[in-house]
Amino acid sequence: MRRYLSGGVNRLALLALTLATGGILHVRTAEAADAVTYEITADEMCCAGCAKKVAAQLYTAPGVSNVNANVAGRTVTITAKPSQKLTVEKLWSAVEKGKGKPSKLISSEATYTLTPLDPATQQASPGVYTVVVVDLKVSGVADKVGRELQTIRGVKTVVLHLDQDALVVEAHPGVHLSPFALASAVERSGQQPSAIVGSYGQLTIEPSTAKVSARQVMKGSVR
Missing domain, CATH: 3.30.70.100 (Alpha-Beta Plaits)
Structure with a gap:
């Protein structure tokens, strides 16, 4: 079994425990001074189980070391080591795969906000x-x-x-x-x-x- 934290504590196990006791996850590991952070709004992350699924997907992204999930605020904060392999698209996709339905991502470079089209005023053809x-x-x-x-x-x-x-x-x-x-x-x-x-x-x-x-x-x- 892969171990993530010192003392043999699995990160996802700690995630479940922390969410069960307060709804906010604070996972900390040794971080490089040049670590970068991202905040993602996950509209459908409504419970501890949802947060666990979202975090599990985010940990598969290159360089991700910490995931802090705020169920009440429906946000996740990601800490990662800078890498060309780590992109905002991969983080967004991870939240989608975790069924969190992302609507906003904030990085040090930009803020990305997704809004559905208004059928009454906006139309888009497939492709x-x-x-x-x-x-x-x-x-x-x-x-x-x-x-x-x-x-x-x-x-x-x-x-x-x-x-x-x-x-x-x-x-x-x-x-x-x-x-x-x-x-x-x-x-x-x-x-x-x-x-x-x-x-x-x-x-x-x-x-x-x-x-x-x-x-x-x-x-x-x-x-």
Whole structure:
């Protein structure tokens, strides 16, 4: 049996014990000084059993060392060692697999918020995604972002809609594109995504104050 904590205490066993006594989990192990934290809102994490399932999935993500679950607040705080293999998409997916139904993720880089589409005012066709990008009208930006989006496996076409500050991505039939994969492609092009819209809803991406400041400094240095 795999052991997680000193003294032979299994992390999931400690999770169950702590939740049973108070509803808030505080699991602590030796952490590196450069550890990173994330907070995820899990709308359907309503009991100790739900929290245990969510935590079990989160511990499978690369570098995750601690999971603090607040059942009353329906949030989980994750501590992890920085790694290129650890992405917000993997953490989000872990909460989904744990049946926690994530709706918000806060990292040091950005806040990701998923809201369902309003059937009365918003519609999205299966396999079609709208990628809203900051500064898309700046010369050359749309081409750079479009080329990067086209490299995603399963993408069929990318069409520019400057009036919406967006590119519309169509996937091949039967292909589901992750909103996080689309956002990552925009970031690889050096730009900032602000929203990804698909049949799942709208994922809004709000960069942290530090990231916005750094971006402004970079733009100033280019001038």
